[in-house]
Each structure stands twice: as structure tokens, then as C-alpha cells.
Amino acid sequence: MNIFYLIRHGQKVAEAGDPGLTEIGKEQAGKTAEFLKDKNISKIYSSTYKRTKETSEIIDTILKIGITFDDRLRERMNWGSIPNQNLEEFLKEWEYSNLHRDFKPKAGHSSLQSGKDAFNVISEISTSLSDSNIVIITHGGVICDLLRNLFLDNELRKLKPDFPEKLDKLIKECSITTLIKDNDKYSLKEIGAVDYLV
Numbered sequence: 308m309n310i311f312y313l314i315r316h317g318q319k320v321a322e323a324g325d326p327g328l329t330e331i332g333k334e335q336a337g338k339t340a341e342f343l344k345d346k347n348i349s350k351i352y353s354s355t356y357k358r359t360k361e362t363s364e365i366i367d368t369i370l371k372i373g374i375t376f377d378d379r380l381r382e383r384m385n386w387g388s389i390p391n392q393n394l395e396e397f398l399k400e401w402e403y404s405n406l407h408r409d410f411k412p413k414a415g416h417s418s419l420q421s422g423k424d425a426f427n428v429i430s431e432i433s434t435s436l437s438d439s440n441i442v443i444i445t446h447g448g449v450i451c452d453l454l455r456n457l458f459l460d461n462e463l464r465k466l467k468p469d470f471p472e473k474l475d476k477l478i479k480e481c482s483i484t485t486l487i488k489d490n491d492k493y494s495l496k497e498i499g500a501v502d503y504l505v
Contacts, residue, residue: 309433310440312346313484314339315447315499316358317365323387323394327357335481335504336362340369342483342503348372349439352428354380354446362481363444370442379428382446383421388414401448408455418448422456425449433488447478454484457493466498 317332317339328336343366351374353363363374384404386397404410408418416424425445432441454463454470463470467477478484478499485496 308438309488311429311486312442313450313486314442314444315478315480315482316362316444318480319358325357328361333365336365338504339481340366344369347440348442349436351442352377353444356381359444377428379424380445380449382448383418384412384415418452421449422452425453426456450478450484466495
């Protein structure tokens, strides 16, 4: 059996491109590390954006198990990838891609492809590190895309009634979504838990 702790990065600086964490984001990552230290984690995997790198590095200062960076865990769209695109234009395309999961944005991947990429990472990990607890530091969109590929919306609504209508509110910064894989069957313990951050 594998337990995957899917963690969104901490609060980022509000700017386009590849921003790092705010001081609050760094505190969130530290609290997340404290929560994880008794969970018998074998390995940390992380997206390659600065905000996820910084989150994973802070967590690894406590866990001391090493980090593997993987581009397949990057957000499907990133504000700043298209020159001169304002936030409103970015969010409009983002919301459209949430509703039309096979839509490929101008810069990035479709929601379906994002979920497939994350699933491929998890499948490879569970083959090489069976019976392990794994931390994956990624993005809110990636976590939602993966869950929507693995589960029906009505299954997800049992844990989060607003799923998928309010995707932007479901996976908060440094929240943990606990995904369990047991004999090729996936189940969810929780989506977007943040109680340990208080």
C-alpha cells in the first residue's frame, strides 16, 4: 500500500512568472513539515517551479530524505508564460480549461493531460517504492486534475460538496490531500486538509 500526501505549495508572492514563497508561505511549509515528521515518509517529489521547490526544501530540512524534482508535476498553466497576458485573461482561460478538460490553452496543458502526467508520476513511484508513504509537492490545479481523472465528481463531492464547481477554493496553500493506493485501487482519505496549519 502507498499513501501519497499531495501538498499544494505555500503562499506565493502575487506576481506573474515564477515567484517564490512569501514569509507566510514559508511558515506554512514549516508547519507542514512538523505535521509530516512522524508519518514515516520515504521520499519527497516536487514540481520544478520556484514556489514548489522552496516548499519542498523547507519540508526536507525537517524530514531529511531528499527531493526528486519532476516537470510533470508543474501547473498546467502558469500566469506569465504568455508575454503581456494580464491576470484577468489568464483566469478566464484557466476557468474555461476547468470546464472543458480536453481544451489545450495557448501555453500549457489541458486539465486531462495534467491529471495524466501526475498519475504517471504516482504510478512510477508506486512501482519503485511500493508500501511507502510519499510526499508530492505540486499545485492546486494538478491535484484537482489528478483527482478528477481518478474519481467521479459525485465521489469527490462526498468529501468536498463544492467539487468541482469551486476548484480555486478547494485546495488551499499547503493543504494536504491524502490519496491511498492499495492493490491498484485508489481511495481518498481527505481533500485539502489544513487543520494542522492553525
